Amino acid sequence: MGEAELERALRETFSRRVDTPAPRRADPAGEVLRRARRTGRRRTLTGLALAGVATVLVTTGMVQLSGPGGRGGTPTVVLGDPPGLSLSPLPSEPTPVYRPGPVRAELDLLVGDQLDTSGGQRRELTGVDGVERAQRIHDGEGWLLTSAATAAGRTLWWVSADGGTPQVMLAAADAVAVSADGRQVAWRDGTDVVAASVVAGQLIAPSRVSAPTGVVPVGFTGDDVLIAQPGQGGMSVWRRAMGGVPGTVNPNVRVVYGTRPDGRLVALVTTGPAQRPCVALLDPGRGLTPTRTGCVAELTADGLGAVSPDGRWLLANGTGRTALLIDLADPAAAPATHPAGPKLVGPVAWTRAGVALHVDAAGGLVRVRPERVLAGERPTPSTIDGMAPGQRPVVVADTPALPDGA
Known part of the structure; x- marks a missing residue:
C-alpha cells in the first residue's frame, strides 16, 4: 500500500x-x-x-563549524580526548636546563676534583685533592695523579679509564716520578729508591736500591731511572734492570726537561768556573755525558719546562718575567730564545701537534704555538670558567706517539 x-x-x-x-x-x-x-x-x-x-570519536577530534563570532568559515580541527578518557595533556619533554659543559682543551685538564677530558667528558674524582702533576697512561688505560708535597709526603692515585673510584697506589712517599708513558713509577721509600711497573692499577716487579739521604728519583730514560743528588749535587742513572747501584754522578746536570726522539736528554747544565747555564743534549748510556752544549745566560734552574714531541723546542722559564721558547735545532751554537708569555708555575704539557699548554699564576690556561711566537706573538692566558678563587687547573701530560711500525 x-x-x-x-x-x-x-x-x-x-x-x-x-x-x-x-x-x-x-x-x-x-x-x-x-x-x-x-x-x-x-x-x-x-x-x-x-x-x-x-x-568524530573514532578520529578523536571535534570540528568547529563556525568562525569567530558565529560566522561560517574554514573548519578548525581541535584534537582532544574522546569522552570517558583522561583529559590530562600528553606528557611533554622537560625543558632542558643549561649547564656549562666541560672545559675543552687540546689535552685533559684537572680542575679540583673534576677531570675534563679533551673529548668533552667530565668525571668526578672522589677523594682526590691537591694534585700537582697528572699523566695519561699509554693506550688509554687511565691516568696517574701525583699530589703536591705535604708534611705526610706525596700521594699517587690511579684512575681507571673504565670509571670507578680513584685508587691510592702510593701514600706518604718522599718523592714520586712517573715515566712519560705512565707505565713506570719510581719513588723514595725510607732509605731506598724503588721503581716498579704499572699494570691495571697495580705496582708490579719492584726494584729497590739503598740510597743516601736526600737522593730522589726525578724521571725516566727508557726503563732506567734518573736520580737527583741532594742540593746541587748533579744527577745519575740507575739501570735497575741490571741491578746494582746508580751510576756515576754528573755534578753539572741541574735539570732534565725531557727526551728527544733519538733518546738523548735535553738538560740544563752548568759549565766552566763561572758555572754558566747552558742547554745540553746528554747521552744517558754514557753517564749523562753532554754531546752538544749551547749556553743560554737567561735560563733559570727552577726545574720547570718541557721538550716538544719532535725534540725541536724547549719551553722553560727565563730569568725575567716571561717563559722562553728555545730553539734546539742546533744546540752547539747559542740557542735562539724567544719570549713566550707568562712564566711557568707548574708542569708544561705538549700536544702531539706541537702546542705547549701550561697554567699561569692566576690560573689561566696558556697556549704556546711556536710558529706564532716566532712571528712575534706573546701568548696570553685564557680564563677557565667554573674555577674557585685561588684554584689552578693541572694540564694532563699526554703519552708520546709510538714510532711507525711499533
Whole structure:
C-alpha cells in the first residue's frame, strides 16, 4: 500500500466516526500524518547525528563549524580526548636546563676534583685533592695523579679509564716520578729508591736500591731511572734492570726537561768556573755525558719546562718575567730564545701537534704555538670558567706517539 492510499484510508475512517458531516477546523488524520513525518525526520536526523558523533570519536577530534563570532568559515580541527578518557595533556619533554659543559682543551685538564677530558667528558674524582702533576697512561688505560708535597709526603692515585673510584697506589712517599708513558713509577721509600711497573692499577716487579739521604728519583730514560743528588749535587742513572747501584754522578746536570726522539736528554747544565747555564743534549748510556752544549745566560734552574714531541723546542722559564721558547735545532751554537708569555708555575704539557699548554699564576690556561711566537706573538692566558678563587687547573701530560711500525 502506497503512502497516498494509506492517507485516503485514514481520512475515510475518521470521517465515518464523526457525528456531523460538518467540516472540522482540526484535521485528525493530517495531525497524525504530520506527527509521523516529524518523528521520521527526527529519527533520520538523530541517526545522522549519531553517525557523525561516532566518526568524530573514532578520529578523536571535534570540528568547529563556525568562525569567530558565529560566522561560517574554514573548519578548525581541535584534537582532544574522546569522552570517558583522561583529559590530562600528553606528557611533554622537560625543558632542558643549561649547564656549562666541560672545559675543552687540546689535552685533559684537572680542575679540583673534576677531570675534563679533551673529548668533552667530565668525571668526578672522589677523594682526590691537591694534585700537582697528572699523566695519561699509554693506550688509554687511565691516568696517574701525583699530589703536591705535604708534611705526610706525596700521594699517587690511579684512575681507571673504565670509571670507578680513584685508587691510592702510593701514600706518604718522599718523592714520586712517573715515566712519560705512565707505565713506570719510581719513588723514595725510607732509605731506598724503588721503581716498579704499572699494570691495571697495580705496582708490579719492584726494584729497590739503598740510597743516601736526600737522593730522589726525578724521571725516566727508557726503563732506567734518573736520580737527583741532594742540593746541587748533579744527577745519575740507575739501570735497575741490571741491578746494582746508580751510576756515576754528573755534578753539572741541574735539570732534565725531557727526551728527544733519538733518546738523548735535553738538560740544563752548568759549565766552566763561572758555572754558566747552558742547554745540553746528554747521552744517558754514557753517564749523562753532554754531546752538544749551547749556553743560554737567561735560563733559570727552577726545574720547570718541557721538550716538544719532535725534540725541536724547549719551553722553560727565563730569568725575567716571561717563559722562553728555545730553539734546539742546533744546540752547539747559542740557542735562539724567544719570549713566550707568562712564566711557568707548574708542569708544561705538549700536544702531539706541537702546542705547549701550561697554567699561569692566576690560573689561566696558556697556549704556546711556536710558529706564532716566532712571528712575534706573546701568548696570553685564557680564563677557565667554573674555577674557585685561588684554584689552578693541572694540564694532563699526554703519552708520546709510538714510532711507525711499533
